[in-house]
Amino acid sequence: MNEYNGKKPVTIVTGCLGSGKTTIIQKILLNKGYTEDFAVIVNEFGQVGLDHHLIRRAEERTVLLNGGCICCNSREDLEEELKTLLYADESGKETFDRVIIETTGLADPAPILFTIMSNPLLQNRYVIDCVVTTIDAKNGKIHLKNNPEIYKQLSVADKVIVTKVDIASKTEISELVTSIKGINPVCEIIYSVDGNVDPNVVKLNKSSIGISSINVNDISNKNHLSNDIQSISFTFSKPLNWVAFGLWLSMLLHAEGESILRVKGLLDVGEEGPIVLNGVQHIIHPPQHLDFWPEGENVSHIIFILREINTDKLSDSLFSFQKFLDTELSFLEHLKI
Known part of the structure; x- marks a missing residue:
């Protein structure tokens, strides 16, 4: 893991409810051709951890945090779980190469980043590699109209996965992408059908930063x-x-x-x-x-x-x-x- 100076990379996957976060993570975990070994933290707001069970079929190193949204009032849970994963990895009990954190649809990802980067232990052992935001091609414009949190999720994204493009028209997709680029001109746009994406979507390609084409305006x-x-x-x-x-x-x-x-x-x-x-x-x-x-x-x-x-x-x-x-x-x- 020389690329990360010995630290464990963290990918944050966020997006509105129903935008396909869980499906995409599940498909990545099931991809047999990918060489990284994942630990997954799922933040389920409420009492029923359905998403957790869906992912667990594909990957056993999955942790459910359901005491509230980790983007605001339960960051201590996230800190402790990341520490527990470190101890398990160092002892050889459960090794992993990367952590994926799936947020709730209500999440502001910024406090999650702050949690990792402000804790002395976590910042020395983890590095935030990539923020991925999912948005539904068919209902994306409705989310933009009714869910203000999606603006924050799109603003902080390195990559935006436009999901369900098979059931949306070309016009709907084009208008949605224009809106996304209006919010975040430097994000990478990726299209997905049935949650299928290149597993490398969880990694930030540091040789292609993607901002030099932006005009000064x-x-x-x-x-x-x-x-x-x-x-x-x-x-x-x-x-x-x-x-x-x-x-x-x-x-x-x-x-x-x-x-x-x-x-x-x-x-x-x-x-x-x-x-x-x-x-x-x-x-x-x-x-x-x-x-x-x-x-x-x-x-x-x-x-x-x-x-x-x-x-x-x-x-x-x-x-x-x-x-x-x-x-x-x-x-x-x-x-x-």
Whole structure:
């Protein structure tokens, strides 16, 4: 597991009720050609753990948490279960390569990420690899209209699986994908029939970050329930000062963390390869240093998905900070001469 520096990767699968999360996980577990060994944590809101039993037929290392939604009031259950899995793996009792966490349809995935990344033991032994969101092609527009939580689930997704495409029209699928891209322009869209997907959907392909094609512009979602969600992207042709950029980003997240739904970027900081930046709200994943540029273009790209933040102010803040930094560096270089 060198790819994860010895840590256990975690995949979070989220999406509205009935969008196909359980079916997809079950099909992945049943795929005999996949080499990773999974441990699955199912968060079932309520007293009847039906989803848990469906998955258990395919995979015995399945744990049910039904004391409430782990995205809000029962994160202690998640912490303890992840620790228990670690102890079982280290003792050789039940080994696994990856953890899949299936959330309830009501879940905000951000607190789940925070639970793992804020606990000293868990953050040293686990790494959030990928967030997958499922959405029903036939009923997706209804969910977008009636279920505000889907906007958060889509905003934080690395990959969005559009399910049940066999029973939806081309127009329905096209309109839904347009809405998804309006919320999260950098997510990877995957289509599924009967829950069938490439098992590698649970893994984030770090050699294909998928943001360099995004233009520097605002993309505002027009749905009346999400008109406060916007995205803005930036491109820098010159290397960024990593320390200074980190300072600016830290100040931004400290002031507006709850409104920064997603941060994603490939940053040129003067090294051989870029730094991969990935964050949800005030939670920034440990930056990854790549050995090469995935698409051969040494240009920094960064995108923010925001809620109730003026994109003009954000842009002015970033460029003013960068301009101030360039002036300071020039002055210091002059002093050295």
